[in-house]
Structures are given as structure tokens and as C-alpha cells.
Amino acid sequence: MAASSTTYITCDRLAFSWPDGTSLFDGLDLAVGPGRTGLIGLNGTGKSTLLKLIAGELAPVSGTVRVAGEIGHLPQNLTLDTGRRVDQVLGVDRIRAALHAIEAGDPDEAHFAVVGDDWDIEERTRATLDQLGLDGIGLDRTVGEVSGGETVLLRLAALLLRRPDVLLLDEPTNNLDLRARRRLYAAVSAWQGVLVVVSHDRELLERVDQIADLRAGGVRWFGGTLSAYEAALAVEQEAAGRMVRVAEADVRRQKRELIEAHDKLAGRARFARKAYENKREPRIVMNARKRAAQESAGKHRLMHEERLAAARERLAEAEEAVRDDDEIRVDLPRTEVPPRRQVLSLRAAELRYGARAALEVRGPERIALTGRNGAGKSTLLRTVAGELAPVAGEVTAHVPLRYLPQRLDILDESLSVLDNVRRLAPGTDQQTIRAQLARFLFRKERPDQAVATLSGGERFRASLAALMLAEPAPQLLLLDEPTNNLDLASVRRLTSALAAYRGALVVASHDLPFLRGLGITRWLVLDGDLAESEPL
CATH class of the missing domain: 1.10.287 (Helix Hairpins)
Known part of the structure; x- marks a missing residue:
């Protein structure tokens, strides 16, 4: 909806600390008016936390947050009950039920009260789903039947149906295929209210009106898009x-x-x-x-x-x-795979949900796995990792492997970064683990920090460190949308780190600039069958 002159966000002398005493903000001032704002900054600077403070999901230690207008918030780590129906996620289930009751001849006034002025709710809902490329999803389907990318778009559709004045988007292109990303770009470009988006997606950040750079507890403003900011x-x-x-x-x-x-x-x-x-x-x-x-x-x-x-x-x-952002280093000798060594075999493999795959991987190959949302990329990786059994055929890994899923749920949140690694490498002494964690930018007291307090990018680094330092060392690394939740600097770090990795690599991603930076040797597309494709 169109923003009025009274639509705004203000933070005055905002202070916030985690329960363990880690201070994130101390006296932050911020004012955001109508328009599209790209909020960027290094992982751990508090971008997601700031959005949660604005949305009222977290309370500041001191200071005030004022928002004029209704807020819609799309969080970074989206978890929906897989048993819920699509219309429940969209928040239109009660109105639909009342409409259907009225259409069936039930004159109960309670039904009319629920419907209110929303007699066209099903038409508006389907139009919104169509706008986001979800026209094939029925309102009576369950969340468990849709892909991760479709889940993100469903939550965004729910927000758009509410027509909030202030829209907060935290890494909204996570898990979205190229077609879905273009749909989201169009929705963002058409937005007329107050919009604040945290993203590492360069194309999305080329559609904002200004950049807010969150660094060292303060915000610096740059007019224009990401390119203007970088210049x-x-x-x-x-x-x-x-x-x-x-x-x-x-x-x-x-x-x-x-x-x-x-x-x-x-x-x-x-x-x-x-x-x-x-x-x-x-x-x-x-x-x-x-x-x-x-x-x-x-x-x-x-x-x-x-x-x-x-x-x-x-x-x-x-x-x-001068900004000096350290690099992750994962050039671990134990991960090296000799050329032509057999790494992975998929023979006439039929996966859950109907996808089929035949594949031989030898030596330190670097494979990009692409395809639309719902095609089965995550299912394929989970099958290779041994989490799912193939419906038919054979899937055999010939070397030690590690799998990093989209949701980064391999860590115990109640433990520190150090203790998580010790859990996966029980035979390694603490000093050795600390020295290795420094390669992943966890230095001094940072390895002792609880995983629950880490930002999305820090959680990714901790997860990657836990996998790479586990015993035995992985010679095949499976990554599912690894740039999700990473800031621009972290994407650069990850790219250089994986370029130094000596094992075989299979990466499912829709982030083309990232894939192109990995030195991909084979491009595969999954669309019913797994097939070779031209470099994207």
C-alpha cells in the first residue's frame, strides 16, 4: 500500500545485549522513512537482531523503538509447521471457512462477521500467489508438501495480503530459484511503503533507494543502490x-x-x-x-x-x-582427493518425490547442482549424505563426506562453538581445536560463545568449521544453498575458502555469481532427471 508521510521507523539511543552479557548495540540512533532501504553489514553486527527489535520480537535493554503503521516481518530462519495448510499460513483460513459456510446456505451472522469486507479474499489470495509464481499451489495443501523456497514465498504472500505499512525482509531470496527470485524482485520494486531488506543478493540490492551500512554499532547512509555504495x-x-x-x-x-x-x-x-x-x-x-x-x-x-x-x-x-576483513581458510591437507579417485556413485537411483539420478564423481570435481524449487536438489543431497534411502537403485559414497543443510541444524545450540567441534572430533585436544577454529575466524574468547547467540553468518562459519574439523576429515563436501544468511563479505570469504578446499564438492545453489567463483567443473540440472547443463 502507499506510504503516508507519517510512516516511519525510529530508534533512539537503542541498547541491546544477549543474556550472556555480549553487547550488540549501545546508543544506536536510526530513522527510516518511506522507500526501499538495503541494510548491510558484516555478519554478527546485528542486522537480524535490529529487524527483530523493530518488529517488537525482542526488547531493548534501554532506548526506544517507534514504528508508525503496521509491521510485516519475514525472518531469516523461517520455520513453519509442516502440518499446517497453505490457507492457514496465509491467514485466510477462517475467512475461507466462513465464505464456504455462507455459500452452503448457513445464515449464521458469525460467518458474516468473520468475512467482513473480504468477500474477494480467495481471488486476492490467488492473485498474490500468482504474482509470486505460486499459482500451482492449492490452498488446501500442507506446508510439508512444498519446497523450502516455496515456503519463503508463502510467508511473503501472507505479509503482502495483510498490506502492512512497514515491511522488514531478512534474506528473502534464501532458497529461491531464479524464477522465484525474479518474482520477488518485482514485488520489491513495486513496494510503496517503508521497506527494509537485509540481503546478500546483489540483484535485489540494486533495487533499493539507499544503503544503510551497519558497522561498529552505528549506521552510515549511502544514497542509491549497492553499486553506488561500493563505488x-x-x-x-x-x-x-x-x-x-x-x-x-x-x-x-x-x-x-x-x-x-x-x-x-x-x-x-x-x-x-x-x-x-x-x-x-x-x-x-x-x-x-x-x-x-x-x-x-x-x-x-x-x-x-x-x-x-x-x-x-x-x-x-x-x-x-581501512576495512580489513579476514578470510576463512579451509585448505586442510587431510581433505585432499587424488585425481581420478572414485568419490561418489549414483546408479539408476530413484529418489523420493520421483526424481531420478545417475552420476559418477571422480577426483576433486566441483559440481554445481541447479534446478527449480521443489525439483529435489535437497532430497538428492540428503540421499547422498545417507539421511534418506533411495526408493530404488544404488547411492554409494567412496570417501568420507559431510553435509551442510540449508537450515544449519547440525549444531547443538546449548553448547559453545568449541564444544560442538569437540563433539564431532572427540580425539582432538582443545588447543588444536582452538587453533583450527581461528582459521574460521573464531579467535580469543569467540570459540566459547554459545551457538544460540550467533548471527546467521557466524552460525554458518561454526557449522562449516564443525564439519571440516570433524573426524574423519571430509573428502566430499555437500553444501545446500550455502550463501543463505551470509553477508557480502562472508560470501567472498566462503568463495575463496572453497576455492582452496582440496576435496570434491557438490553445491546446490541459485546464487550464480557465487557458483561462478568456485571454479565449477560440471554443471548439473535436476528437473525430473539429473542431466548435464551448459555453464550458467
Whole structure:
């Protein structure tokens, strides 16, 4: 619906901490008006938490959140009861039931009260589903019969049917195939209210009006799309780099001047000692000169030390302005697969829900698995991982494998990151695990943090670390939509990390830029049968 001038979001001096005392925000100020805002930032900076605070799903420690208008929130980790019907998820089940009762001749006034002005609810519902490409889904079907991507679109359809003034979307393209993503792009482009979207999807972020960069507990605003933001940031970072080089040169100069000052003062001290020993002048005069020289030397030394300290402070400030995002490292030797070694065999395999697959994987191949939502990609990966048995045929893994599912449910949320890894690698000592976790950017006290407090991207890194450090080390890695919930920097990290992985790789993903960065050796499409496809 169209936004009025009174539709807005404001956060005033917002503070929030997790139950373990970890502080996320301390005095955050934010104001968002009508238009499409892309909220970006590194994983762990609190993007999802901020949306939950705005939606009223979390309470701040202090500060206030004000929202004018009704809120609709699509969370990042969407869990729906698989037994619920589609019309229940959409929130139209009671109205449909009342309409059907009236059409059947029941004159009960309660039915008319439920319907209200929504006599066209079924037509509007089907039009909304059609808009999102869900025209084939019946309202009486259950959630368990639809794919993960269709589930996300169903929840979005429910929000659109409510016509909220403020729409909060957290990684809405997760699990969506290319066709569904285009439908969502169109819905976002047509939105006229207040919209805040957290996403790593570059195409989606090219459809926003402004970028809000959440970093170090504060927000910086950039007008325009993601491309405009990156261009502005590149200019800023180039200038920051120049300032670092200038500051480094200043520190070196101040160090030289301090050394030269020390040498000069030492020379004066030697001259003074010789003069005193030779008694060229009366003692009282020499003592007075000695005191004056010491005072002058002290002031001179202090001046240069202060200049050096100031130069170092300027260098620290300049370095702080330069963004230096560490990279994940998963180049673990034990994962290496020799060329031509047999890794995986699928022989006349028939999967649940009717998909069929025949496949031979040898050596460190990198396979991209694509296909529409509901085609059975996750089912195929789960079958290879041994979670599901094939209906017919054979599925054999010839090397140790690990499977990272979409929902990242391999971790025990009540345990720390460290304890989760220890659970999968009981024979490895704690110090070795900590050293290895540092490769996944869990350093210092971070391995001791409870999994329940991690952001989506941190949870992914913890899950990947647990899989890669488990015993035996995986020589076949199965990833299902791995870029879900990752920020842009984390996607870059993951891409470089997987490029260094020495084992075989099968990745189901709709994120084409990510797949292209992995050095894919084979592209497969699942659409009833598993078949080779041209690179996308």
C-alpha cells in the first residue's frame, strides 16, 4: 500500500545485549522513512537482531523503538509447521471457512462477521500467489508438501495480503530459484511503503533507494543502490589507504628525529663532561650550564616523544578507517582427493518425490547442482549424505563426506562453538581445536560463545568449521544453498575458502555469481532427471 508521510521507523539511543552479557548495540540512533532501504553489514553486527527489535520480537535493554503503521516481518530462519495448510499460513483460513459456510446456505451472522469486507479474499489470495509464481499451489495443501523456497514465498504472500505499512525482509531470496527470485524482485520494486531488506543478493540490492551500512554499532547512509555504495566506499577506502601511508611516513620521520635528538643531546652531554673535567670555567658556571642543558634536553626529548605519540595516534585512526576483513581458510591437507579417485556413485537411483539420478564423481570435481524449487536438489543431497534411502537403485559414497543443510541444524545450540567441534572430533585436544577454529575466524574468547547467540553468518562459519574439523576429515563436501544468511563479505570469504578446499564438492545453489567463483567443473540440472547443463 502507499506510504503516508507519517510512516516511519525510529530508534533512539537503542541498547541491546544477549543474556550472556555480549553487547550488540549501545546508543544506536536510526530513522527510516518511506522507500526501499538495503541494510548491510558484516555478519554478527546485528542486522537480524535490529529487524527483530523493530518488529517488537525482542526488547531493548534501554532506548526506544517507534514504528508508525503496521509491521510485516519475514525472518531469516523461517520455520513453519509442516502440518499446517497453505490457507492457514496465509491467514485466510477462517475467512475461507466462513465464505464456504455462507455459500452452503448457513445464515449464521458469525460467518458474516468473520468475512467482513473480504468477500474477494480467495481471488486476492490467488492473485498474490500468482504474482509470486505460486499459482500451482492449492490452498488446501500442507506446508510439508512444498519446497523450502516455496515456503519463503508463502510467508511473503501472507505479509503482502495483510498490506502492512512497514515491511522488514531478512534474506528473502534464501532458497529461491531464479524464477522465484525474479518474482520477488518485482514485488520489491513495486513496494510503496517503508521497506527494509537485509540481503546478500546483489540483484535485489540494486533495487533499493539507499544503503544503510551497519558497522561498529552505528549506521552510515549511502544514497542509491549497492553499486553506488561500493563505488563510494572504494573512493573512501582509497583515501583511507593514502592516509595510512602518510601517517606511516610521519611515524618514521618522527622516529628518526627522536633518534637524531637523542644523538645530539648525547653529544652535548659528552662535551659538557669534558669541559667539567678540564675545568675551563668556574664550577658554579659549569653547574648552572649543566642544569640548563639538562632542562633543555628534557624539554627537547619530551617534544619529540609527544610528536611521535601524536603521529602513532594519527596512524591508528587512519588504520581504523581501512576495512580489513579476514578470510576463512579451509585448505586442510587431510581433505585432499587424488585425481581420478572414485568419490561418489549414483546408479539408476530413484529418489523420493520421483526424481531420478545417475552420476559418477571422480577426483576433486566441483559440481554445481541447479534446478527449480521443489525439483529435489535437497532430497538428492540428503540421499547422498545417507539421511534418506533411495526408493530404488544404488547411492554409494567412496570417501568420507559431510553435509551442510540449508537450515544449519547440525549444531547443538546449548553448547559453545568449541564444544560442538569437540563433539564431532572427540580425539582432538582443545588447543588444536582452538587453533583450527581461528582459521574460521573464531579467535580469543569467540570459540566459547554459545551457538544460540550467533548471527546467521557466524552460525554458518561454526557449522562449516564443525564439519571440516570433524573426524574423519571430509573428502566430499555437500553444501545446500550455502550463501543463505551470509553477508557480502562472508560470501567472498566462503568463495575463496572453497576455492582452496582440496576435496570434491557438490553445491546446490541459485546464487550464480557465487557458483561462478568456485571454479565449477560440471554443471548439473535436476528437473525430473539429473542431466548435464551448459555453464550458467
